Amino acid sequence: GDSVTQMEGPVTLSEEAFLTINCTYTATGYPSLFWYVQYPGEGLQLLLKATKADDKGSNKGFEATYRKETTSFHLEKGSVQVSDSAVYFCALSDNYGQNFVFGPGTRLSVLP
Amino acid sequence: DAGVTQSPTHLIKTRGQQVTLRCSPKSGHDTVSWYQQALGQGPQFIFQYYEEEERQRGNFPDRFSGHQFPNYSSELNVNALLLGDSALYLCASSLVGQGSDTQYFGPGTRLTVL
Numbered sequence: 001g002d003s004v005t006q007m008e009g010p011v012t013l014s015e016e017a018f019l020t021i022n023c024t025y026t027a028t029g030y031p032s033l034f035w036y037v038q039y040p041g042e043g044l045q046l047l048l049k050a051t052k053a054d055d056k057g058s059n060k061g062f063e064a065t066y067r068k069e070t071t072s073f074h075l076e077k078g079s080v081q082v083s084d085s086a087v088y089f090c091a092l093s094d095n096y097g098q099n100f101v102f103g104p105g106t107r108l109s110v111l112p
Numbered sequence: 113d114a115g116v117t118q119s120p121t122h123l124i125k126t127r128g129q130q131v132t133l134r135c136s137p138k139s140g141h142d143t144v145s146w147y148q149q150a151l152g153q154g155p156q157f158i159f160q161y162y163e164e165e166e167r168q169r170g171n172f173p174d175r176f177s178g179h180q181f182p183n184y185s186s187e188l189n190v191n192a193l194l195l196g197d198s199a200l201y202l203c204a205s206s207l208v209g210q211g212s213d214t215q216y217f218g219p220g221t222r223l224t225v226l
Contacts, residue, residue, distance in 0.1 A: 043220045100215060
């Protein structure tokens with residue numbers, strides 16, 4: 001079945017550091033790919049998405065590019081802030097949202 | 113524009129009891145999905161409702177059942193609660209009827225089974 005793998009956390013960075021969170025997937029067909037963020041005590045918020053190969057999703061300084069050849073969707077940000085501290089989930093959706101699969105999440109802590 | 117809302121926020125039950133959780137989708141959305149998120153893990157798909165029918169189901173036992181109403185709101189019912197059912201239950205809505213697969217999540221209901 002479809003699956004999503006993320007780099008294990010926690011990831012601890014200093015403010016203004018560069019962030020990469022790796023995500024790879026296994027899926028039949030051509031899934032849409034997502035990054036969701038979960039702040040402490042809250043539900044998931046959509047951060048960005050990409051629906052086809054070579055698409056780049058971006059939002060709030062975060063970016064991720066849909067790489068079909070490497071089945072990857074790595075999340076990057078050039079300069080993290082303390083407010084970016086949260087858990088980040090990579091996810092895929094196949095067959096028009098009927099099959100939504102999440103990775104295990106990566107906890108990010110940004111220190112001032 | 114109201115987002116996805118869920119009730120109650122927190123719930124404490126004992127083993128063997130039954131529970132009902134409620135979800136109202138984002139305005140204009142026609143599809144509701146339910147997820148179980150255990151502590152420290154990613155959400156696990158329970159099932160999805162569209163046009164008042166269960167459209168797809170994850171690997172959860174029949175103790176988990178649901179319903180979608182004509183106004184697109186939804187309920188998740190869990191019977192014969194087990195300690196392992198303690199989790200954050202998330203509802204997500206989307207507009208599948210127009211081919212969009214982006215899901216918007218509610219804040220969740222924290223269920224504790226004692």
